[in-house]
Amino acid sequence: MKHSCERISQLASDELERKLSLTERFSMGFHFLMCGACKQYHQNLHKLHQALMLKRTQSNEKAMLPSDKRVLIEQALQTLPTTKK
């Protein structure tokens, strides 16, 4: 069965969201044999997905609550009626 590139590009995106069925994986793989453009798109999506995943973890690994913010929060907490002095 012939699949349009639009359908295959949807599967390429879905693969990042859910487990594809065997049939879906097969039709995607089969389509890639004949269509370099979709194969390329599939690779690009994975690349972008991975890059952003790395970005999320790396950029905040060492983030610390800034001291000015910490002071403001401390002040807010002191207004709590039942907090002991």
Add this chain to the structure above:
Amino acid sequence: MSEMNPEQWLSEHGDVLYRFAMQRTQDSELAADLVQDTLLSAWKSKDSFAGNSSVRTWLIGILKHKWIDYLRKEIRQRQHAELADGDPTAWFDVDNGKWKDKPLQWHDDPAALCQNEQFMVILKTCTEHLSEKQRLVFEMREFQGLDSDEICKVCEVTPTNLHVLLHRARLGLRHCLDKNWFGGQGS
């Protein structure tokens, strides 16, 4: 009971909570606000702390709720600004179902891309050209790292709907990045 003291929570868990919030928001003002809200409401509901998890886990649980509440509010505010979804047929030939312009090869590897600030700026700009709904779900998914289930709950869409939105967002971004980033360099 010494553990049940919000100022002590702040000094012991403040950085962890902030880091967690930063990973999701990428916005230091908002992250600090969420930490504050978390500690305040943790204190108000301190009786609900069952003691069968650590204080840190309990606080992170509250922070997660605060974050979801924030997103829900944002979405409600934006709903009036919602635009029509992008038309996916724009990218494909109606006659043979093939790409109108073929995706380019992206040479850079993910590790290099994620460190490239210029690329991140272009990507951000490209997301701004998506429809409001597409941009929102793409950002939640790829910038903030929520999974599909969480986004469905927050946005009140079905998984199928969400997957179509993400698919369209990715098609749009591919085109924009090909034009403004990958097409211009390397080759």
